[in-house]
Amino acid sequence: MRKSIRLLTGVLLLFVFMIFLMGCRKQIKSKNLLSGVVAEKVSGKVLNQTFLDSQFSLSLNLFKESVNESLNENVLISPLSVALALAMTGNGADGVTKSQMEEFLGGGITMDDLNEYLYTYVNSLPSGSNYKLNIANSIWYRDQEERLKVYDSFLQKTVNYYDAELYKSPFDDTTLSDINNWVDKNTDGMIKKILDKIDPDHIMFLINAIVFDAKWNIPYKKDDVNPNKFTDINGDLKDVTMMKSNEIDYIFDDYAKGFIRPYKDEKYSFAALLPNEGVSIYEYINLLTKESLTNTLNNYERTEVTAFTPKFSYSYEIEMSDLLQKLGINDAFDPMSADFSKMGKSSAGNIFIGDVLHKTYISVDEKGTKAAAVTKIGMKETAVDPFSEKIIKLDRPFVYMIIDNQTKLPIFIGVLVTV
Structure with a gap:
């Protein structure tokens, strides 16, 4: 059975658009492991032109390929959401798989340095009463120790650099509901769900969510x-x-x-x-x-x-597996070649990325802009x-x-x- 990683990135609307998210919070029933994991102090790296250039390249490459696959459609992507979800995943990669992900994410910047740069960048992004930008990450993995072993070193890095929430879960209907509720909550209701089902060979999901909500500096009259x-x-x-x-x-x-x-x-x-x-x-x-x-x-x-x-307002969705392979991430999607040996091991076979789903939403009006993005990566076995x-x-x-x-x-x- 084909094993896969799914990537999902939600509403974008970061710009001029407004998204209204309401609703009561639903309790997550999966076991939250953060009580046993303490984030270690990291310093980050000062942003330099090499890193910034790499992110401009990543943004344009993703945008152009998304447009090519969605001709005559409105397109909206969040390069930051995609980058953060893939960077978390890349910390579990090794060998050629890791090298290809490093090339795509940072133009050859090592994964260790990318962690530091992205930590600095994300923590430099301001959020205030008139301009909200919230970023959340989570990892969900199958609670079946005889089948899946996830390495503590991998989980620790995602907590240290990406402030990821960690959930061990049975991967049943409860997990499905928990993940979709997490997405709903962390996109302020702009993206209601990211999963329709959990396949038997899914072993892990890595998810990023971004919410942007800002008022215009000068409102429209x-x-x-x-x-x-x-x-x-x-x-x-x-x-x-x-x-x-x-x-x-x-x-x-x-x-x-x-x-x-x-x-x-x-x-x-x-x-x-x-x-x-x-x-x-x-x-x-x-x-x-x-x-x-x-x-x-x-x-x-x-x-x-x-x-x-x-x-204007609209939703957009694109499956990015083929697109990412065109952009150089090849081995990660190959059941035989993928090397995620730093992430963990499965008794059922090799771990690799099977699919990458990106979802976005945008709405623009007189008051400002509200936006959200969710990226889910699902790992399966296999002067004027x-x-x-x-x-x-x-x-x-x-x-x-x-x-x-x-x-x-x-x-x-x-x-x-x-x-």
């Missing part, structure tokens, strides 16, 4: 929100509600122009790029490079920008110039991001092609 039109990817005119604002950060490259709109306290921002007339959205995405995107986000022009942004005003009207397909203003890394990146 009632008179600035009006009916308008959006020309979708098929050339059809769609009714939308368009929000008008005055911005001061104009961004552009050779093929597109856009703007940056900050959230409260300017810790995070929404960035949008509209391809020039005559450049299709997919041509533009293919032309994006790490260098061009980094340059665009870091070298904005201070000038008056009249921006028009549509209200008043004379240069710009007008940016997002009334046709465009690329958007939710970025943290310190590093300019996209926490979420998507493309809107229809409403």
Whole structure:
């Protein structure tokens, strides 16, 4: 029976979107092992350009491949959610499997150094009353000691660097409910569940969840929100509600122009790029490079920008196994070649990644943005110039991001092609 690892990343909407999550908390019945595991002190590593470049590359590679597999659809991914779930998994890898994961996650940065960098980065991301960013990780493994042995050293690293919650569970309907309740809780209800069933050969799930909820630094006024039109990817005119604002950060490259709109306290921002007339959205995405995107986000022009942004919301889901193999993670998905010998051992056979599922959701309105992302990995056996005003009207397909203003890394990146 094919063994697998599943990766799931939930709602993204980090940018301009709002997601409302409500509901009572449901009790998790699986055995929480954290009472017996104390996080050891780690210092982290100071973020450098090598690490930042690797994360821009990872973000663009994931985004481009996701778009290629979802043509004519709205796409939204959280590179950070995918990276954190895979990094936890990578701490159980060795040999060629580990090398391939290191190359994808950090351009060759060792797993030990990646742990340190990601620890520093995640803990540098601010969260406050007007801009909430919560990140949660968990590992669930089968409570069947004669079949599965999970190494303490692996679990300790995930606690030390990723603050992971650890659950030993029977992998029955109770576990299914527990995992989905955990996802529901840690995405503020934006993603209700990540699993429909647990297969007999599932032995472990590694899950990351991200929630973003931020208000605009300058709210939209009632008179600035009006009916308008959006020309979708098929050339059809769609009714939308368009929000008008005055911005001061104009961004552009050779093929597109856009703007940056900050959230409260300017810790995070929404960035949008509209391809020039005559450049299709997919041509533009293919032309994006790490260098061009980094340059665009870091070298904005201070000038008056009249921006028009549509209200929108949507869900997105993609199975990433093939995509990740195209990007170089091959052995991890091969039942014979996968080497997760630092994670544990199974009496039933080799451990490898079988599938990677990424789920996202986004909603944008006048008040701000709420977003969430969940990544599940399931292991189986086996100064303003008043004379240069710009007008940016997002009334046709465009690329958007939710970025943290310190590093300019996209926490979420998507493309809107229809409403």
